Amino acid sequence: MAKILVIDDNTDLLRMMRLILQDRGGHEVVLSADGAxxxxxxxxxxxxxxxxxxxxxxxTGYDIVRRLREQPQxxxxxxxxxxxxxQMIDRQTALQAxxxxxxxxxxxxxxxxxxxxxxxxxxxxxxxxxxxxxxVVSLLSLRGGVGVTTLAVNLALNGVRALQAEPPxxxxxxxxxxxxxxxxxxxxxQQFEQSSGQSQAKRDVCLxxxxxxxxxAALHLRVKAQRTWAALPGLGSDLSPDALIDLxxxxxxxxxxxxAPFEPIYANTLSAILVDGALSGLKSCFNLVxxxxxxxxxxxxxxxxxxxxxxxxxxxxxVGAIQSTVAVLQVMDEVKDKVMLVLNHVSPQPxxxxxxxxxxxRRPITLSIPYDPAQAAALPYGKPLAWFQPSSPLAAxxxxxxxxxx
Amino acid sequence: MDKSSHRRTGTGKSSGLSDPSxxxxxxxxxxxxxHSYRVSGAVDVRRLPLADQLNDRTTSYLLLxxxxxxxIDRPGDITASYAIAALRKENVTMxxxxxxxxxxxxxxxxxxxxxxxxxxVFITVPQFEMRGFLRVVGKFDLHALLATGTDRFMPLLEGxxxxxxxTDFQFNGGMILVNKDAVGTMCVEEVE
Numbered sequence: 001m002a003k004i005l006v007i008d009d010n011t012d013l014l015r016m017m018r019l020i021l022q023d024r025g026g027h028e029v030v031l032s033a034d035g036a037x038x039x040x041x042x043x044x045x046x047x048x049x050x051x052x053x054x055x056x057x058x059x060t061g062y063d064i065v066r067r068l069r070e071q072p073q074x075x076x077x078x079x080x081x082x083x084x085x086x087q088m089i090d091r092q093t094a095l096q097a098x099x100x101x102x103x104x105x106x107x108x109x110x111x112x113x114x115x116x117x118x119x120x121x122x123x124x125x126x127x128x129x130x131x132x133x134x135x136v137v138s139l140l141s142l143r144g145g146v147g148v149t150t151l152a153v154n155l156a157l158n159g160v161r162a163l164q165a166e167p168p169x170x171x172x173x174x175x176x177x178x179x180x181x182x183x184x185x186x187x188x189x190q191q192f193e194q195s196s197g198q199s200q201a202k203r204d205v206c207l208x209x210x211x212x213x214x215x216x217a218a219l220h221l222r223v224k225a226q227r228t229w230a231a232l233p234g235l236g237s238d239l240s241p242d243a244l245i246d247l248x249x250x251x252x253x254x255x256x257x258x259x260a261p262f263e264p265i266y267a268n269t270l271s272a273i274l275v276d277g278a279l280s281g282l283k284s285c286f287n288l289v290x291x292x293x294x295x296x297x298x299x300x301x302x303x304x305x306x307x308x309x310x311x312x313x314x315x316x317x318x319v320g321a322i323q324s325t326v327a328v329l330q331v332m333d334e335v336k337d338k339v340m341l342v343l344n345h346v347s348p349q350p351x352x353x354x355x356x357x358x359x360x361x362r363r364p365i366t367l368s369i370p371y372d373p374a375q376a377a378a379l380p381y382g383k384p385l386a387w388f389q390p391s392s393p394l395a396a397x398x399x400x401x402x403x404x405x406x
Numbered sequence: 407m408d409k410s411s412h413r414r415t416g417t418g419k420s421s422g423l424s425d426p427s428x429x430x431x432x433x434x435x436x437x438x439x440x441h442s443y444r445v446s447g448a449v450d451v452r453r454l455p456l457a458d459q460l461n462d463r464t465t466s467y468l469l470l471x472x473x474x475x476x477x478i479d480r481p482g483d484i485t486a487s488y489a490i491a492a493l494r495k496e497n498v499t500m501x502x503x504x505x506x507x508x509x510x511x512x513x514x515x516x517x518x519x520x521x522x523x524x525x526x527v528f529i530t531v532p533q534f535e536m537r538g539f540l541r542v543v544g545k546f547d548l549h550a551l552l553a554t555g556t557d558r559f560m561p562l563l564e565g566x567x568x569x570x571x572x573t574d575f576q577f578n579g580g581m582i583l584v585n586k587d588a589v590g591t592m593c594v595e596e597v598e
Contacts, residue, residue, distance in 0.1 A: 055446065055474045060484050084435040085446055085474075086504060087577050093482030104504070105435075271574045299574070 002048035002120050003028045007038030007064065008082070009056045013105075017051070020109045025116065035059035039067055046073050049119055054083035054094070062097040069098040078119035082107060091239075092273045095280060118241070122284065134283035137405065138308040140293035140301065142324040146316045147344045149209070150375065150384075151398065152292040153220040155312075156207040157386035158399045159288040160255050163205065206248065206286040208258045210275070210304060211294050215260025218249065222382025225249040225259030230266040232274050239277040241285045253387050258282070275303035283307075297331055310405050311338045312366075317351025322360055329361065340366035342401070347371060366404070369397045436509075437502040437577065438470070438493055441532050444481045447473035447491060456503070457511035457583055460495055461557040467492040478533055481575050495558065499531045499588040500567065502579040509561055509581030524563070526595040530570070531588040538565030538582060540594075548594055552586055559583040 004027050006017045014031045022029040030047060032038030035056040042050055042064075050068070054061035061081055068074040078101075081094040086104025094102040100119055103112065139152045209217035210229070218225045227247045235243050248256040258278075282289050291304045305311055313328065315321040325341070332339060343354055343365045358365050372394040378385050386395040432452040438445045447470030449456050459468055473491035474484050503509040524539040525546055540551075541563060551560065565582030569575035 054484070055472060055487065057487060057489065060474075060487070062484070085437075087437070087481075087502075089482040089575055089577075096482075268573075271576070273574050273576075 001026050001028060002116075003030065004116065005030045005032065005038065005042055005047035005050045006052075007032045007035060007042075007050065007056070007061070008053035009033050009035070010053070013053075020112060021116065024109065025113045027116070035061070035064055039064050042068055042074055042077075043071055046077055049078045049080065049116060051080045051082050051116075052099075054081060054085055054090070062093060065094070065097045065099050078122055080115060080119060082112075088273050088277070091277060095277075134286055134289060135310070135405065136279065136283060136289045136291065136308045137310045137312060138291040138293050138304050139312045139314055140295065140305075140328075141314040141321070142295050142297070142328050143315070143321045144295055145346070146314050146321055147346050148295070148314050149211075149216045149220060149292050150379070150394075151312070151314055151342065151344060151369070152207060152209075152290050153217055153384050154386035154395060155398045155402060156205050156255055156288070156290040157253055157384050158390075158395065158402050159205040159290065160253050161386065161390060162399070162402060163287060164254065204254070204256065204286045205288040205290065206256045206258060206282050208279070208282070208289060208291045208304075209260040210270075210291060210300060211260040212296070213260065213264030213266070214262055215292070217257055217292055218259045220379060220382070220384055221251045221255070221257060223249050223251055223257060223259075225257065228259045228261040228266075229278070230261040230269065232278055233269045233271075239274075239281045241281050244278060244281045245285065256286070270300045272299040272303040275300050276307060279304065279307040297328065305332070305335055305338075308335075308338060310340060311335060312340050312342050312401075314342050314344050315357070316344055316346055317354070317357060319352065322352065322357055325361060329363070339363075340401075342366060343368040345369060345371040346375075348373075367397060367401050369394055433471075434503065434508045437579075438468075438498050439478070439500050439502070439534070440493075440497045441499065442478050444476040444478060445470070445473055445491065445493065446476075447471060451508075455509075455511055456501070457509055457559060457561065460498070460501065460559045460583060461511065463556060463558070466495060468495055468498070478569065479571070481569075481577075496585075496587065499585050500534065500536070501559070501583040502565070502567065502577045503581045503583070504579055506563060506580035509579075509583055511557075511561075527562070528591075528593040529562070529584060529589055530591040531584065532590070533569055533571065534567045535570050536562065536565055536567035536582060536584070538562035546594070548592065552589065552592065558587065559585055 004021055006014060006029060008014055011033050014033060018029050018031060021027045030041060032041055035058055052061040052064055061083065065079055068079065079099045081099045081102045082105060083090065084105045091102040101115065103115055137155065139148050141148050207217055209215035226249065231247055247258055249259050250256055279289065291308065293301050293304050313325060315325045341361065341363055343357065348371050354365050354368050370393045372385065372392055374385055374389055374392045375394055385392045386398060389395060432450065433448045434451045434456050435446065435448045436456065438447065449459065449468065449470055470491045470493060471489065473488050475486040476483055477485060522541050522543050525542050527538060527540050529536050562582040562584055565579050567577050567582060
């Protein structure tokens with residue numbers, strides 16, 4: 001049972017909210033029909049959760065949220081915006097103001113109760129010191145062929161391994177046949193759902209392939225994506241974790257993939273708002289989100305980078321890659337503190353020395369990944385090194401990189 | 407629009423506690439778009455559906471309660487709010503309604519003896535482009551639809567509209583009522 005404050009100038013709605021939240025949901029409900037009064041109550045006696053309307057006289061719900069976030073006693077309480085303004089831009093505005101979630105009126109009672117439970121669970125999860133907050137890592141390069149997808153896939157799998165702390169699988173096991181059943185989307189989804197309520201939920205990793213078309217992440221993992229991010233626009237304002245999880249493709253390792261569509265016709269359907277909303281939803285149910293950012297500086301890439309805790313800029317030791325890295329560093333000045341340079345050797349030729357590259361870029365190289373001949377076989381066989389050969393140079397280097405980001 | 411210091415209430419308008427969706431009965435909330443603003447507000451539809459009020463040529467204004475105004479280039483920001491507002495109908499380019507039923511006229515709610523079909527259309531109005539479906543009775547005549555008839559607003563089903571200057575500004579509705587006088591371009595998909 002939680003103490004829920006509801007602020008809405010519609011007195012009929014307030015009576016209905018008491019029926020739903022108190023009589024049906026079993027929560028203690030505090031009602032306020034005035035924005036200023038509701039704000040004062042929240043600051044004086046912080047609730048466990050606040051449900052706030054937007055359109056109110058005198059002070060809007062967005063202003064109330066901002067004021068609550070400014071005060072230490074209410075900075076972290078979950079806030080749900082419940083409003084007749086139910087468009088994507090309104091959801092974005094609510095989240096930008098500091099709300100945790102947004103629901104459009106009219107809201108079905110059970111839907112509202114489920115959302116309340118979800119937000120209250122968030123509080124419990126965040127209060128648990130053993131549960132870490134989601135980390136988002138983006139990988140990008142403006143130059144193709146430097147290994148961004150390879151590194152993203154292997155970094156994500158390193159994340160799975162680190163969180164599961166299982167012994168490494170050996171190659172070519174006969175158990176591969178048994179894996180066929182375990183690989184089925186139904187079995188993996190069941191496993192995911194069963195684990196989501198337990199301590200294993202904090203171990204989940206999601207890989208997001210934002211390529212505009214023919215994304216390669218699914219190919220690396222040898223999974224067939226039934227749904228991709230192309231379905232995001234169709235979700236409208238429903239970017240809830242449940243809706244997003246339905247778009248994911250499971251891998252036998254436990255890694256979940258939000259795959260890119262195969263056809264190159266969906267490139268213009270993604271928007272910054274959609275990407276931002278999807279990443280917010282994924283962050284709420286995964287411990288680690290790894291994003292394979294397309295080689296473009298556009299609003300989609302910008303939204304991914306804005307959501308990221310770490311940005312891995314990948315380059316190879318050749319002049320062309322160095323030049324494009326200089327260019328991208330110039331436009332990423334605002335997020336430069338999040339940027340790590342990773343020098344990826346994709347061929348046995350040594351190329352430009354790392355020291356010279358660091359001097360040219362005026363930034364240190366965070367990690368130099370040696371050439372790994374095993375990678376040449378990993379892609380054709382669909383056996384990423386981080387999962388099937390964790391002691392390989394590439395996998396080990398990425399494991400080390402992951403540790404530095406903790 | 408009319409400024410008012412009236413206390414904003416739902417005076418005399420009960421939502422009905424049996425309504426599971428917590429909706430204010432007899433009132434429809436919608437997003438009204440002019441050339442420069444998005445105005446969210448509630449319209450009293452107990453006497454006449456919203457579509458019929460918009461198409462009523464005997465009145466020039468539509469009355470709203472609880473109006474919230476956002477500039478079109480910042481459609482999520484609320485820059486003004488008033489208890490009562492009047493919108494000049496000819497300045498309204500489109501009205502976005504979440505529920506299709508909220509945008510149906512009286513005659514549409516009665517159904518039709520004639521077969522209807524849905525045609526996929528693309529329409530541009532100032533600042534916006536939109537896609538959706540038109541319900542067509544009998545033979546479809548694009549010119550007749552736009553140029554004849556007394557209804558100023560035409561209903562677009564399952565509509566999605568994007569601001570032409572920023573595609574992040576997207577609005578979806580079970581029904582979009584489009585002001586025919588604001589239509590710049592209207593394209594219809596061929597029926598296979």
